Amino acid sequence: xxxxxxxxxxxxxxxxxxxxxxxxxxxxxxxxxxxxxxxxxxxxxxxxxxxxxxxxxxxxxxxxxxxxxxxxxxxxxxxxxxxxxxxxxxxxxxxxxxxxxxxxxxxxxxxxxxxxxxxxxxxxxxxxxxxxxxxxxxxxxxxxxxxxxxxxxxxxxxxxxxxxxxxxxxxxxxxxxxxxxxxxxxxxxxxxxxxxxxxxxxxxxxxxxxxxxxxxxxxxxxxxxxxxxxxxxxxxxxxxxxxxxxxx
Amino acid sequence: xxxxxxxxxxxxxxxxxxxxxxxxxxxxxxxxxxxxxxxxxxxxxxxxxxxxxxxxxxxxxxxxxxxxxxxxxxxxxxxxxxxxxxxxxxxxxxxxxxxxxxxxxxxxxxxxxxxxxxxxxxxxxxxxxxxxxxxxxxxxxxxxxxxxxxxxxxxxxxxxxxxxxxxxxxxxxxxxxxxxxxxxxxxxxxxxxxxxxxxxxxxxxxxxxxxxxxxxxxxxxxxxxxxxxxxxxxxxxxxxxxxxxxxx
Amino acid sequence: xxxxxxxxxxxxxxxxxxxxxxxxxxxxxxxxxxxxxxxxxxxxxxxxxxxxxxxxxxxxxxxxxxxxxxxxxxxxxxxxxxxxxxxxxxxxxxxxxxxxxxxxxxxxxxxxxxxxxxxxxxxxxxxxxxxxxxxxxxxxxxxxxxxxxxxxxxxxxxxxxxxxxxxxxxxxxxxxxxxxxxxxxxxxxxxxxxxxxxxxxxxxxxxxxxxxxxxxxxxxxxxxxxxxxxxxxxxxxxxxxxxxxxxx
Amino acid sequence: xxxxxxxxxxxxxxxxxxxxxxxxxxxxxxxxxxxxxxxxxxxxxxxxxxxxxxxxxxxxxxxxxxxxxxxxxxxxxxxxxxxxxxxxxxxxxxxxxxxxxxxxxxxxxxxxxxxxxxxxxxxxxxxxxxxxxxxxxxxxxxxxxxxxxxxxxxxxxxxxxxxxxxxxxxxxxxxxxxxxxxxxxxxxxxxxxxxxxxxxxxxxxxxxxxxxxxxxxxxxxxxxxxxxxxxxxxxxxxxxxxxxxxxx
Numbered sequence: 001x002x003x004x005x006x007x008x009x010x011x012x013x014x015x016x017x018x019x020x021x022x023x024x025x026x027x028x029x030x031x032x033x034x035x036x037x038x039x040x041x042x043x044x045x046x047x048x049x050x051x052x053x054x055x056x057x058x059x060x061x062x063x064x065x066x067x068x069x070x071x072x073x074x075x076x077x078x079x080x081x082x083x084x085x086x087x088x089x090x091x092x093x094x095x096x097x098x099x100x101x102x103x104x105x106x107x108x109x110x111x112x113x114x115x116x117x118x119x120x121x122x123x124x125x126x127x128x129x130x131x132x133x134x135x136x137x138x139x140x141x142x143x144x145x146x147x148x149x150x151x152x153x154x155x156x157x158x159x160x161x162x163x164x165x166x167x168x169x170x171x172x173x174x175x176x177x178x179x180x181x182x183x184x185x186x187x188x189x190x191x192x193x194x195x196x197x198x199x200x201x202x203x204x205x206x207x208x209x210x211x212x213x214x215x216x217x218x219x220x221x222x223x224x225x226x227x228x229x230x231x232x233x234x235x236x237x238x239x240x241x242x243x244x245x246x247x248x
Numbered sequence: 249x250x251x252x253x254x255x256x257x258x259x260x261x262x263x264x265x266x267x268x269x270x271x272x273x274x275x276x277x278x279x280x281x282x283x284x285x286x287x288x289x290x291x292x293x294x295x296x297x298x299x300x301x302x303x304x305x306x307x308x309x310x311x312x313x314x315x316x317x318x319x320x321x322x323x324x325x326x327x328x329x330x331x332x333x334x335x336x337x338x339x340x341x342x343x344x345x346x347x348x349x350x351x352x353x354x355x356x357x358x359x360x361x362x363x364x365x366x367x368x369x370x371x372x373x374x375x376x377x378x379x380x381x382x383x384x385x386x387x388x389x390x391x392x393x394x395x396x397x398x399x400x401x402x403x404x405x406x407x408x409x410x411x412x413x414x415x416x417x418x419x420x421x422x423x424x425x426x427x428x429x430x431x432x433x434x435x436x437x438x439x440x441x442x443x444x445x446x447x448x449x450x451x452x453x454x455x456x457x458x459x460x461x462x463x464x465x466x467x468x469x470x471x472x473x474x475x476x477x478x479x480x481x482x483x484x485x486x487x488x489x490x491x492x493x494x495x496x
Numbered sequence: 497x498x499x500x501x502x503x504x505x506x507x508x509x510x511x512x513x514x515x516x517x518x519x520x521x522x523x524x525x526x527x528x529x530x531x532x533x534x535x536x537x538x539x540x541x542x543x544x545x546x547x548x549x550x551x552x553x554x555x556x557x558x559x560x561x562x563x564x565x566x567x568x569x570x571x572x573x574x575x576x577x578x579x580x581x582x583x584x585x586x587x588x589x590x591x592x593x594x595x596x597x598x599x600x601x602x603x604x605x606x607x608x609x610x611x612x613x614x615x616x617x618x619x620x621x622x623x624x625x626x627x628x629x630x631x632x633x634x635x636x637x638x639x640x641x642x643x644x645x646x647x648x649x650x651x652x653x654x655x656x657x658x659x660x661x662x663x664x665x666x667x668x669x670x671x672x673x674x675x676x677x678x679x680x681x682x683x684x685x686x687x688x689x690x691x692x693x694x695x696x697x698x699x700x701x702x703x704x705x706x707x708x709x710x711x712x713x714x715x716x717x718x719x720x721x722x723x724x725x726x727x728x729x730x731x732x733x734x735x736x737x738x739x740x741x742x743x744x
Numbered sequence: 745x746x747x748x749x750x751x752x753x754x755x756x757x758x759x760x761x762x763x764x765x766x767x768x769x770x771x772x773x774x775x776x777x778x779x780x781x782x783x784x785x786x787x788x789x790x791x792x793x794x795x796x797x798x799x800x801x802x803x804x805x806x807x808x809x810x811x812x813x814x815x816x817x818x819x820x821x822x823x824x825x826x827x828x829x830x831x832x833x834x835x836x837x838x839x840x841x842x843x844x845x846x847x848x849x850x851x852x853x854x855x856x857x858x859x860x861x862x863x864x865x866x867x868x869x870x871x872x873x874x875x876x877x878x879x880x881x882x883x884x885x886x887x888x889x890x891x892x893x894x895x896x897x898x899x900x901x902x903x904x905x906x907x908x909x910x911x912x913x914x915x916x917x918x919x920x921x922x923x924x925x926x927x928x929x930x931x932x933x934x935x936x937x938x939x940x941x942x943x944x945x946x947x948x949x950x951x952x953x954x955x956x957x958x959x960x961x962x963x964x965x966x967x968x969x970x971x972x973x974x975x976x977x978x979x980x981x982x983x984x985x986x987x988x989x990x991x992x
Binding site: 286287290291295296377378379383393398401403406409419420421423425467470471 | 501505508509512516519520521522523524526527528531532534537538540541542544545546548549551552555556557559560606607609610611612
């Protein structure tokens with residue numbers, strides 16, 4: 001990660017972005033449950049608010065810190081770029097993860113404050129079951145495949161809409177509503193509201209997410225082939241042209 | 249189909265993309281029916297999850313395999329490009345179709361697994377009637393017209409949003425909720441949930457889809473004119489400028 | 497309108513596009529009323545299907561015919577470009593309008609057919625009141641201001657999303673749910689369903705739309721200034737840069 | 745603000761844009777409450793109409809006036825650009841603010857007229873509490889950070905979708921449903937409907953918004969660093985490349 005912005009400023013961006021992301025997730029859940037008793041509509045509001053907010057945050061903060069907002073993504077970025085120095089080093093991953101986690105907690109507290117709830121109330125929403133862990137692994141694997149797959153074909157510019165779209169779909173098609181993010185999982189422990197997760201359920205989710213991230217990295221190689229070490233070359237590879245040629 | 253990625257890798261991309269697409273369609277249907285009893289809201293959730301997921305999958309996998317995820321589209325690509333070698337050959341269409349169908353079935357099973365349902369349960373959702381077949385033909389004709397029409401004016405880059413938008417509209421304006429895809433139709437037989445289709449109803453849908461694809465190819469010629477054999481020429485034709493617009 | 501595609505092919509594009517547009521509007525209304533009894537949700541489904549469909553149609557057919565799908569827009573295009581020959585002539589406006597109206601009627605019939613309704617049933621949905629006509633005038637004025645305003649600043653490439661977004665907003669913020677289109681108004685007379693309009697109410701709507709189009713053309717001049725005859729010059733004018741400079 | 749369009753025309757654009765924005769917010773609230781009794785669905789319709797309308801207005805009028813539609817943004821633009829002359833001067837801020845406020849009031853009256861309501865009826869919707877003011881400050885701070893942050897990385901072209909997305913998220917994740925705009929707050933006093941605000945509650949909202957704008961400006965510096973006086977330099981800084989993305 002040859003980065004222009006100093007690490008401190010990047011960490012601030014990661015913390016701020018993750019804070020707003022969790023505030024959106026938790027806050028919209030509170031608003032939705034206050035306004036309707038239809039749980040489907042509650043999830044729809046929660047989902048759309050997250051899609052809007054996440055796209056905006058990635059578009060805004062991507063140029064500063066890469067807009068990971070997610071320790072699983074930061075870790076995957078290290079692994080994916082470890083050979084050619086295009087990813088962060090492990091120290092940066094550590095700083096990012098701390099900033100993301102601190103931001104996530106702050107975001108949950110901020111959401112509670114905006115809705116005049118107790119600032120911290122441990123969630124009692126238990127989410128522990130094999131099918132939920134499978135869902136988290138699927139959601140995170142897809143997220144990692146998406147982020148690094150876009151990178152492999154030189155289309156990172158799609159990330160704001162694509163990542164938001166993926167999470168929007170995964171809200172519905174995974175049984176866990178797709179946390180897919182260890183820092184956000186921790187943050188969501190701190191609010192006993194719609195989007196919360198009981199602390200006892202968090203470790204299982206986080207393990208599943210990390211397993212999913214590893215699966216996602218493997219899928220990147222299976223679907224996009226081995227990296228030839230030189231990103232620019234990949235971006236200009238004929239594979240890109242093939243999309244065009246196969247569509248007319 | 250002069251393609252950079254080896255056929256095996258393209259087949260993996262088609263299988264993976266179709267699997268996730270069906271997992272999104274089936275899984276979001278399960279989630280929606282679990283959370284609300286309003287069928288309109290169920291379809292809205294199902295529709296939006298599909299729009300989000302489909303756009304992401306096309307954006308991600310288009311550069312690898314063309315992101316057909318649909319035997320009717322692969323077959324149409326062969327027909328449309330058969331004279332100037334810009335489409336797949338029939339062997340590639342066969343491989344694609346098998347990969348898409350296998351992926352679709354796997355996606356349905358994955359959705360069932362994520363929601364702790366029996367992995368396979370034949371759908372009992374009967375969908376057999378003339379007006380439904382008309383709807384499938386209309387939806388597939390529009391899909392084919394869209395994909396190859398965008399190609400004829402050199403705007404394949406719009407495909408992720410445009411194809412997703414078309415399916416999103418067709419969820420509502422067709423009585424069949426727009427399957428428009430033989431592989432997805434097969435996959436949806438494997439889950440006795442909201443988005444399922446009874447095996448006995450599948451052949452009728454698939455025939456209607458193939459008829460629709462043929463109609464769509466005819467419409468491409470009617471609306472966009474005969475191909476002059478040379479794609480670059482078409483893309484640069486003055487017709488493009490007449491939009492008064494798109495390229496300034 | 498110096499156009500590459502022959503007028504006949506452009507007329508086919510206008511007819512097909514308007515047909516699908518009306519099929520989307522009418523069909524999604526039928527589907528929505530069949531699935532939910534919440535009228536707010538019915539309008540939401542109707543609105544989103546229209547937004548998706550309209551954006552796709554403009555993106556697809558813009559390069560062929562300009563994607564007006566609307567006699568009020570075709571007429572405004574003639575007026576706006578009458579001095580420097582950038583718009584259609586009146587004969588083309590006539591052909592377009594006929595094609596649009598025929599397409600609109602066909603689209604309503606197609607929607608009825610897809611839902612196994614009588615192919616033609618005159619709508620009994622009365623929509624006659626001063627505040628509804630005001631709403632139609634506002635919706636159409638905004639539509640015309642949008643289309644030609646984007647053209648005046650060389651940003652016609654935004655038209656698919658912008659026009660769809662405008663109609664999506666106007667579904668809700670106008671009391672008439674924004675027909676904003678004489679051809680679509682005629683088409684919607686032919687289906688006695690959610691989106692229909694009683695024939696007796698149509699003339700009032702159409703007059704209001706034409707008044708709105710005239711107001712919209714006046715607003716183009718008020719907001720974007722007089723044309724300096726030469727479009728390229730306008731597009732490169734410093735006004736474009738000002739957006740940038742006022743935002744950082 | 746080195747501007748091409750004369751100030752009068754820019755003021756018209758600001759007035760018209762803010763008028764339509766408030767008409768969308770107020771009108772969609774009236775429509776939604778007329779069609780459904782589910783308050784969650786009412787807010788969803790209100791939110792989506794605003795997202796659509798706001799994106800369109802910024803895309804259309806940005807090149808003319810900068811598309812602020814918001815005195816807090818105009819004031820922030822003056823502060824942010826005060827040293828290098830890239831922002832408006834205080835006289836322009838005054839003219840803009842008057843135009844925006846007049847437009848906002850006109851928009852509320854227009855919405856009432858379109859729905860056959862009394863043209864002016866003071867809202868009785870009381871919104872006065874510390875947590876609501878916190879929400880307004882958060883929403884406005886985020887808005888200012890977004891607008892000027894995009895500017896600092898040369899991505900103002902994202903503003904239409906990004907600003908609309910931010911407001912769309914903030915409708916749900918803030919307890920105040922994110923007015924985030926002093927002119928719109930004044931306009932919403934004039935309609936005793938879903939989106940209204942009692943005049944007595946307006947001053948608290950406006951103060952919170954101005955505090956939020958100041959916080960947002962501070963965050964711009966914290967997250968994006970000090971301006972190095974020269975915009976082109978910033979836009980080309982390596983930080984942009986670090987997104988690993990956006991410009992390939």
